[in-house]
Amino acid sequence: MAFGMAHLSYAQQATVVRQGYNNESDYGKFYLRVGASFLNNDFITQLNDGEIGDGYSAPTGLNFELGRYFFLQSEPVADLFKVGIDATFLSIGYNPLKWNDPDDPSYSEKFDLTTVGVKLGPVISFNPLGDLYVDAFAKVAPTVLTSIAGLEDVESVLFGWKSDFGVNLRYKKVTLTAGYESGSFKYDSYEYDEVTDIESSSEEKFPMGMFQVKLGLQFY
Template identity: 30%
Template sequence: MKLKNLLLLVLLMANMQLYAQERSVFRKGYLRLGLNQLGSDLSPNLTPRENIFDGRFGAGTGYVLEQGHIYYFKKNATLINYGLDWTIISLNYNKMDEWENYAMAAGAPNAYVDGTKIAAAASTKLGPVISFNPLEKLVVDLRFQIAPTVRFFDFNYSDGDENTGNDRYFSFTNNAQDDFDGESVKNRIAFGVATNFGITLRRQAIGLSLDYVSGKVNSNYEAYDSKAGNTFGKQKIPAHNLQLKLSFTL
């Protein structure tokens, strides 16, 4: 009986060792959670319209959550592997909460910010990846992805005195057209296609990821200032993201 149990234990340990040997360092599934920086800093020398059109959203540091899978082409690779990296869902969120400081720096009286000041996005990202295993269980992933992106902005800014003609206004809605409900969710959604360059440095399951997402979204807007007058319609607005994330590889 003892001999039988001993043989069973030996077989179990042998199976566990075989599994450990077969488990590749090039793990496939991942979950990433971290910080997101949207756009550039506001410039008090630019109008609200010029700031937004230049990709200056006045957004503080936000958050990003991603889940995805790497489809490797080589099954028994040891040093280098390559394949497709599909970030199935990428969600990010920022608060556009720096406009009060912009108004003070610009010397703008009666500044008023309306809305929840939310800047949020959802995207899926797909593209090639190459992974290196330079030593032990350390792996470096380099990726390039195309990212169709949907964005949502809830933000209105105004300042100045309309009686003197020095007032300024910007909104991600468009109420200037007849029979057009710019406040509806449908008309507050912006869409675009971005590119993503990223790197992940990981050991076994834990690592760090750095990604830079660059692209434009086509958004409704309405604005007024003394330089451009009253403008409205659709505008392709730069929306660049820098993301630093903890990576959990399954």
């Protein structure tokens, strides 16, 4: 009789554990994501309106991310959502640039804007249905920008604080992420006056916002 009661108690506990949000445990999951980046038109407009040339365009870029969720509790709130930290250990972006000579349409040059950074911020994860999860995140992203030697006014390596807001859909181990990454980078602009033979410098900044779409895998 005692054995029967113990067995019944264990079965009830197991049923409770498998309800709602905990159909698939995601306490501290790693993720790997690869996707496409689309530079904001403000960045291209500033290049074309500035002193460093005209005729710039930005083809679709690529991005790669590796990170992990750190949820603050193992059990969901109201059997529906969890709150935690979304930590991206490595974020790499490659965004090509193309310059077409306005005076010679057949001549063009190609450059690239490569970003390397980390991201950290809060995430709220909802489990509205079965194995479907919806994550809303907001992260700060200290970022290094480089590989822009072709833009003569800009230093070779720049640093900036960016932000990353978005939504991530998870179905079992497959993820689909849509987000907007924004921020600006400061650089020293130099101008030489041939008449006075004096070179002057000023601190400038340009925006570098981009919309990103990523496809990924979630794993332990």
